[in-house]
Amino acid sequence: MKVEQISIFLENKAGRLAEVTRVLSEAGINIRALSLADTSDFGILRLIVNDTELAKKVLKENGFTVGKTQVVAVEVEDRPGGLYKILDILRAANINVEYMYAFVQQSGNNAVIIFRFDNTDEAIKILLENGVKIIEGEKLYRM
Amino acid sequence: MIYNMEFETLPREALEAIQLRRLKQTVERVYATVPFYRKQFDKAGVRPDDIRTLDDLRRLPFTTKQDLRDNYPFGLFAVPMENVVRIHASSGTTGKPTVVGYTARDIQTWAELMARALSAAGATRGDIIHNAYGYGLFTGGLGVHYGAEKLGASVIPISGGNTKRQIMIMKDFGATVLTCTPSYALHLAEVAMEMGVDPKTLKLKVGVFGAEPWSEKMREEIEQKLYLTAIDIYGLSEIIGPGVSVECIEAKKGLHIFEDHFIPEIIDPETGKNLGPGEVGELVITTITKEAFPVIRYRTRDITYLNPEPCICGRTHIRMGRVTGRSDDMLIIRGVNVFPSQIESVLMEIDEVEPHYQLIVDREGNLDILTVLVEVGEHAFSDEVRKLQELERKIEKNIKEYLGVSAKVKLVEPKTIARSEGKAQRVIDKRKI
């Protein structure tokens, strides 16, 4: 039910993001989703790619600090209130969302949102109980 | 075990009486026999008979490494060359080495001190000592060697190099004590594993490590990898070589300075003023029994502090803290003395960070600004911005608490801190004063 995400520590200086994409493309890795969170000093780049292990390996070889975390890909109905419905379910169950971002591809007519929870297993359980569709990692990497 | 029960456990009063008597003799002798000291004392307006109490030592001028270089090679020897039986020299990173000499009695004194040191580390005459300090002009190898023989232990004079052979010999000869630099100890552990020799199967019980600065973290690592108790030893050739001070295995907390032979002081490296117990500054040592090469108030440039509290081992000699750095590296930030090694200690205590850092000092208006760059390794990294910011605040708070100076911590990518010849450049001072 979980999706693997890699995160990369980036200093806020020119060319670092481009360097990540260069390293990945040279290794033949496709970026499926990307989000950059930054502060005045540093940024954290979060990526979902088609080959997590290879991406991690080549980035490390190129001197980056790389982490791996598990996130959840949720299908959200592509109409007003779609995302609200899901956030409301989570809030009612006291599940904390650390951050979220959109996946590039749609799943049929639905949008795909990547969620990072502090308690991933509990979040998955609650979402499933409420009939929310979760996309498996294997399917997502190929989308 | 205390090697010299009488002298290592002297009550303070008796110890100070001996110190004063020996100090007076030393001062008289160097004034009479070494032109350099006569000139220095005259310049400072002090005569040997002005030294009436131990506190009067503070009236004497310091001796520096530069003074030793200026008198290269034998200018500071206090005995005729026919009485010198041994010469050592420290490898000078710039220019000429500093040269020291020993009389036959100096060699005996040194052997006694090293026997005390090995004994404090738990070694006995039943031990087999694998001595991997270098033999030669460097004092490490021969210093340990003579002490081990004096103790009555079996010493293997393996010296440095050929690590694979060292491991074979350590294994076959059943060495129980290892003496070398701490970094070489880690190297030995690594090579042993590569060779398929589990250090657990060796008979090592104690290691006596010194000749370079190391940390508590390194101690833990060595102890885990080599299955031994790691003891810190301190010394420098200008004073005598290894055996100036050593940790006792009972406490492993601070190094006892052999005070019946050396008088330690701690000074502010900037002002030269004496500092009190517990205050961090530069270690200054006066030798009071050496014949060929006595030194008066020698500035070691090593940064530490003195702890006069009684020790559980029974020795009455004062303890010095682990040497954490060199006074040459000292920075003054908003009037506060800051040693890069203190920042390193703060970082060491935070589990998730590795001590890869750089200090950048700048001046905005009239205010010094200290920025500490810390490399983010995998342990410290998080995919959440909040956690990394919390880490920055935590380091800032600890620096403020330990050093009394505010710093801004900035996380940087690994290996971005400039390294020259493999060594990281720790300080960049951009202030133009």
Ligand SMILES: [Zn+2]
């Ligand atoms: Zn002790």
